[in-house]
Amino acid sequence: MIRALSITRSIHDWLYSSMSENMAYFIEMVLIAIVYLAIFAVAGLFLVLIERRVAAWFQLRIGPNRVGFQGLLQTMADALKLLSKELTGTEKADKFLYNLAPYFVIITALMALAVIPFTQDFQAFDINIGILFLIAISSIGVIGILLGGWSSNNKFALIGAMRSGVQTISYELSIGLSLLTMILITGSLQLSEIVEVQKSGWLIVQGHIPAIIAFMIYMIAGTAETNRAPFDMAEAESELGAGFHTEYSGMKFAYFFLAEFINMFIIAAIATTVFFGAWLSPFGITESIPILGVFWFLAKAMVLVFLMMWFRWTFPRLRVDQLLTLEWKYLLPLNLMNIVIMALIVWLNLTIQF
């Protein structure tokens, strides 16, 4: 089998041969960090553009089409504008926490990105607790939102932050449990192994009915986790103005904004990895060219991202107590039941395998 990204391997070998081990290790880390930052920035800007175009098409509009070919540079221009903007804030804000909050959000998003298997061997680090790590990291992001809302010294921001806290803590459960359902099939938390298992059929096919239920629950909980409509309690622009980031401007606001989109991508990427066979092509049609795995991975993730956009541009927002009702009265019991069914299916060997 051809090494998918032999270029990384050769860089790795060259670094280790030309300098001391510690030094090479350090430089390698820096290089990978730069690569992922680039992915982060490009993906973030690209997703914002897609969101705007998709929203426009849902709403019978055209969308941004002026900057660059068909508006491709629009978000780039927006980012430049945000960079040049003044960073305002409230006078009585807790300055340290206020400035810290956006970094919390953006760093967690970046960390989660690191374990996602874009294609074979294209994964920053493949730890054996992959899924657990993802769940753990994605729940740290809410601390940033809470800090931001709390330290802004604005009541609207505070309400938004509190709502977000309530929401994320609740929906963590559903995300975790629905992924746990799938782990019953794979028997491993390591993402590369989860992909390996799917070579005999994507998990959503292998696990059939309970897997589909788990997927639906995961998508609902994932949308809630990213604070997107219909669960955008934390922002809720018709209720709270701008919610937790009311007092943020310029690049600090852009961090929150980008992180929201990266989180959306991460949720879609996890779903792709766990339910839809990550970079595996459908029916193995491009099995021999692993570099195409990136294409398949992104294509699947994009379909899921589109689904989340479709939700956002169709549904009204839930109220904060209904949000919790949905989680605790519907999703959680269904999820627990689903785990039992899945366990039975795995135990009785009723999974569909090719």
Added chain:
Amino acid sequence: MGSMKDSKPTDMTNQKLQELIGSWFPNPEAKSIPDVIVEDVIEEGSDKKPTAETIINPSLLEFSEEGSQFLNIFVQPEQLHTLMSELKKNKETYFDYLFCLSGVDWGTELGVVYHLESTTFRHTVVVKVKTADRENPTFDSVYDIWATAEFHEREVFDFFGIKFNNHPNLKRLFLTEEWEGFPLRKDYVDEINMVIK
């Protein structure tokens, strides 16, 4: 104003309304000295017919339909609240809908005009109350009878400076607290903001 399709047919004409409402406030003078009317007529001479002033109203209220499509009731400020609650409560009148409450500056007097409708019988009256006190005009609030009066009375207070007793929250509604004067009064002057043609 009485052709309704889906409400009870009203047999309450303005005349009947006037008699009924008038009977709630009998004029003590009208009964005690009935001959006054006769004396007046005789003294003024035979060529003059009895004018409106010479006939003593049997009620403390005054009624008029002149120059208006509704029956107008003129009431003294002291009787305002009693009259209003009776208009609302009485089974035959049952004016439960206060659809317009306007302050009016009559030049020398300040007044409030209440337009009332009954949603059951669909008849309408207009109640008018006036006071000559321009410095400190005060009427009773009807907020406890019709809840909508709370806002409308605040509006009247804001623009005419008419105070309402027992109003729960009588303060400026549209204008700022420090605004001087009451803009809709006829003697209000504001040389900067008012364009006079």
Added chain:
Amino acid sequence: MDTTTIETNFRSEEYFINMGPQHPATHGVLRLLLTIDGEIIKKVEPDLGYIHRSIEKMCERDTYQQIVHLTDRMDYLSSNINNEAVCLTVENALELEVPDRVKVIRTIIGELTRISSHCLWWGVMGMDVGALTTYFYGFRDRELINDIFEETCGARLTMNYNVPGGLMFDIHPNFVKRTKDFIAHFKTKLPEYDKLLTHNVIFQKRTKGIGILTKEDAISFGASGPVGRASGYSCDVRKHHPYSALDKVKFQEALKTEGDTYARYLVRIQEMWESLSIIEQLIDNIPEGEYRVATNAVIKLPKGEFYQRVETARGELGVYIISDGVKSPYRLKFRSPGFSNLSLLNHIAVGGKIGDLVATMATLDLVIPDIDR
């Protein structure tokens, strides 16, 4: 742990929050002083006057023809009905009989205005509960009505098409065709509104049982229009005191008894259907004739008091003119529907959450210039 211990250990404090004057949900410059305990609303106090122009005072100096155009700027979403109200008052005072053609055209345009206002309301209602796309669908259909208006009246929003004595000019030759096209178009779009929002489970959960207004309270607070009718209070001025050609058409008064936010929503949707049916009954037989009766260049109303009630898209608009026989009114009072409807906000919003307040306010359909006349 019993409740008293919880209360002593976790003391909750009420706090103030300023909603507006710059807030997406207040649709203009309305400021609400909210007293909140957590998310629960304890008190709502509207603070008005941010765009008060004192139209009533301006009317005391203007001629009757000039007053009409000021009413465009009150409730700008039903400007044509406002114009009609003033014109009707003046015509009644002068005992002027306007031709049937004028009456029919006024009614058609009034109902189109109502649909256009409800379209905008529907879009904004969706946006207030978080479904942003409805806004564009509502505006798409409203745009067609605005085109009809622009072609006939020359303006999209502040038409000033009515004058005392009739209409400023005759309808455009394309008017009938465009209106028919619109009816055909809108009949296919209204079911879509239902699919997208009315039947949506989230939307129903957000609105059912929220902001309940009983019939007694509705009457006491002077609620009118869809707000009153959703509480089972039959208050359609078009039915009870028909004006223009409204006594010639058949339509159902949209009545619901629940009195909650969802009922107010449904009443408006049904009103759009009823308005369509009114237009359909009239559009094919607009009588021929004059579009205007000549009046004096300077209109002087006789001495007396005149009151005219019309049903705007928001409810009952009353025009109360006290005339002392000169070219301007002595006192002119507009009884605006929004003002009375706003006064009941505190009554129905207390106890709900912030999200409920926004949804409730959306169904009150407040237009701030209408309140801040």
Added chain:
Amino acid sequence: MSYFSDIYKGIKTLLTGMSVTGKYFLTSRKGAITQQYPDNRATLKMFDRFRGEVIMPHDEENRHRCTGCQKCEIACPNGTIEIIWDRGIDEETGKKKKKIDKFVYHLSMCTMCGLCIDVCPTDAIEWGQNFENSVYDRTALTRVLNKPGSKLMPGVED
């Protein structure tokens, strides 16, 4: 069991809603309602009754129809129109008569109510279609509608 039927019904209504937006997503190219305004100047045509601004049409010999009767000035609710007139000598009859010197129109105060045009007995003023009236200085909105050296069209006053 109503628990599960609620879930089923709920999901069904959500999918119905998504079908509506989905349909528009697919047909959006055709049905886009956006008007790309400055780009479509060439094709953008206002309705013939559109109220953009008040203009005074002149014929090719630089003549207008305004007799200076000032009815529009009186009818205007906002003081938008100011007519500066003096008495000139009529060329044909030799009599002294009123004629306009300047017809001043303050666009910044105009509410487009149309009362001036409605009241004009000689149809001297009418609606213009131009709506691009933004300027950097407010004084540019004060216009003199009659062109310099323009005269009254003969026969208008009869």
